Amino acid sequence: MAANPWLVPITSLRRGAPGARREEHRVGRLGALAVGASVVPADSDVAVDAVLEWVGEGVEVAAEVRAPWRGECRRCLTPLEGELRCRVRELYRRPTGREVDEETYPLGDDHLDLGPLVRDALLLELPIAPLCREDCAGLCPTCGVDLNSGPCGCPPPAGDPRWAALDVLHGGGEEEGGGAGGGAGEGAGRGGSA
Numbered sequence: 001m002a003a004n005p006w007l008v009p010i011t012s013l014r015r016g017a018p019g020a021r022r023e024e025h026r027v028g029r030l031g032a033l034a035v036g037a038s039v040v041p042a043d044s045d046v047a048v049d050a051v052l053e054w055v056g057e058g059v060e061v062a063a064e065v066r067a068p069w070r071g072e073c074r075r076c077l078t079p080l081e082g083e084l085r086c087r088v089r090e091l092y093r094r095p096t097g098r099e100v101d102e103e104t105y106p107l108g109d110d111h112l113d114l115g116p117l118v119r120d121a122l123l124l125e126l127p128i129a130p131l132c133r134e135d136c137a138g139l140c141p142t143c144g145v146d147l148n149s150g151p152c153g154c155p156p157p158a159g160d161p162r163w164a165a166l167d168v169l170h171g172g173g174e175e176e177g178g179g180a181g182g183g184a185g186e187g188a189g190r191g192g193s194a
């Protein structure tokens with residue numbers, strides 16, 4: 001089994017004066033990360049350029065993280081892919097042992113583990129509801145055709161036909177104009193109270 005690519009030795013850094021720095025460039029895998037339908041696939045390489053700085057009470061890590069991601073448009077379900085790229089700056093400190101410190105990452109005696117920092121950064125960066133483009137037209141709710149490739153044959157999504165039926169009941173002989181307007185108003189009112 002290959003060595004964990006995210007473990008960085010810090011012994012020499014800790015011997016230095018505060019302000020001592022060390023650069024690290026690492027490439028490795030983290031396992032699959034997912035937010036909704038958006039994922040960093042398990043077999044993809046994650047690249048990290050990091051600068052570690054000894055700050056006396058711990059190590060501050062500033063890192064740029066890059067990884068491929070895949071997902072689908074939330075409206076038309078077209079497969080999407082791209083590259084995530086984000087910057088993070090976090091502090092690693094010795095665990096105090098008493099309380100769980102959620103603001104910092106744990107610092108080992110002679111190593112720190114970039115893995116949790118990189119994983120958290122990518123989970124934050126993964127798009128929750130991506131679009132193939134800002135004005136994606138989505139799928140027709142009736143027939144499922146991708147409306148980005150042109151209109152389908154369905155009638156426009158006018159009001160719910162059940163309201164139209166009620167209009168006929170209430171309005172008696174009223175046709176088109178008045179009936180449709182009343183239906184829309186009634187529909188909006190009921191939606192608001194629900």
Ligand SMILES: [Zn+2]
Nearest residue numbers: 073076132136
């Ligand atoms: Zn789309």
Ligand SMILES: [Zn+2]
Nearest residue numbers: 140143152154
């Ligand atoms: Zn349709």
